[in-house]
Amino acid sequence: MRVAIILGTARNQGNTHQLATYLRNGVAGTLFNLADYKIGTYDYEHRNINDDFLPLMKEILMFDHIMLASPIYWYAASSEMKVFLDRLSDLMTIEKNLGRQLRSKSASLLATGCDIEPPVCFEQMFELTYRHLGINYLGMLYCPCVDHLEIEQHQFVIDSFLKNLHA
Ligand SMILES: Cc1cc2nc3c(=O)[nH]c(=O)nc-3n(C[C@H](O)[C@H](O)[C@H](O)COP(=O)(O)O)c2cc1C
Numbered sequence: 061m062r063v064a065i066i067l068g069t070a071r072n073q074g075n076t077h078q079l080a081t082y083l084r085n086g087v088a089g090t091l092f093n094l095a096d097y098k099i100g101t102y103d104y105e106h107r108n109i110n111d112d113f114l115p116l117m118k119e120i121l122m123f124d125h126i127m128l129a130s131p132i133y134w135y136a137a138s139s140e141m142k143v144f145l146d147r148l149s150d151l152m153t154i155e156k157n158l159g160r161q162l163r164s165k166s167a168s169l170l171a172t173g174c175d176i177e178p179p180v181c182f183e184q185m186f187e188l189t190y191r192h193l194g195i196n197y198l199g200m201l202y203c204p205c206v207d208h209l210e211i212e213q214h215q216f217v218i219d220s221f222l223k224n225l226h227a
Pocket residue numbers: 069070071073074075076077131132133134135136172173174175176205206
């Protein structure tokens with residue numbers, strides 16, 4: 061299974077970046093950091109059609125599994141991730157052909173936050189979005205961290221998550 065990890069965080073080399081990099085190595089996947097792309101906010105007139113969104117999506121569509129990675133910021137996805145998700149609407153309007161290709165994909169979610177449990181609304185937003193796009197959602201890996209992420213402390217949940225992906 062070819063895995064594309066799409067990371068959206070305000071902090072390069074931060075907790076979510078660290079988790080995404082660890083998972084990238086674990087699944088031999090490819091990491092796309094949204095910070096490396098110029099992606100404009102959703103535009104009803106599609107005036108940003110020539111930014112990096114469509115070329116990035118075309119690359120992502122070459123993978124079987126899409127793993128979105130975001131920290132929890134105020135009970136929600138990071139702004140970087142939200143902009144990316146909003147732009148998926150382009151695939152339902154002007155690029156329907158690309159949108160249809162999403163239906164053959166599976167997906168999952170990586171997240172970090174400081175609370176022990178993530179709020180239900182955080183995962184639900186991703187789950188409903190995946191469902192709307194016809195993508196098969198396989199679950200979330202959440203790693204709580206007060207300050208810095210210590211990967212070893214989360215080894216059990218990481219291993220269970222990876223097992224579930226390959227089940
Ligand atoms: C603006 C902001 C809002 C946050 N809101 C939440 C929150 O609602 N729930 C939570 O558990 N952690 C929250 N946190 C903590 C971060 O999710 C946590 O530190 C995360 O690991 C940071 O990941 P990063 O290094 O990729 O930014 C917030 C942090 C910031 C900077």
